Amino acid sequence: NAGVTQTPKFQVLKTGQSMTLQCAQDMNHEYMSWYRQDPGMGLRLIHYSVGAGITDQGEVPNGYNVSRSTTEDFPLRLLSAAPSQTSVYFCASSPSWDISNQPQHFGDGTRLSIL
């Protein structure tokens, strides 16, 4: 039972480089989301998707792109990495867009450092 799988677990980039953080879930969940976790700030929503082909911005979307071509995958793209994007990134999924009373299932995170 894989659940939510994130790759890579660790990554170091230089300023200006681009990369894609991968997220896949095998639970046929409709809702998927990306968060960043920074010290003293909890988790902040970057982008989310309520189904294949539908994405929307969260609280801190600048510098990130997402797409949702399949139900299973929800990659997060950094277009031109900046030191301010150094963080731990979590992907999460939930069975439906109505997450009012459903838990989100989290991956183990990607620790990203931008030099």
Add this chain to the structure above:
Amino acid sequence: GNSVTQMEGPVTLSEEAFLTINCTYTATGYPSLFWYVQYPGEGLQLLLKATKADDKGSNKGFEATYRKETTSFHLEKGSVQVSDSAVYFCALSVRDSGTYKYIFGTGTRLKVLA
């Protein structure tokens, strides 16, 4: 706006001590409330939830009651164990522009000493 405020940590307790982690919220409408736990090197896991006022969520000896009058959802456990050492996040789910979103608190680190 919508927000969650948690007590700052770290909280350090001896094994078998009583635990309280305070959480208060501000929200429009009627949010659902959650506690998540994050063990070192892992993602967040749901610990318990409550979806309406006066509901009590419970799991693994932890409890929290949804108090609408005080806008609070404090986490309690009667006797903590070393294995409870983790970071605990309070969160709410709120409808915003037609979809539901989670708002997380900043997290409270708990360290339990043997």
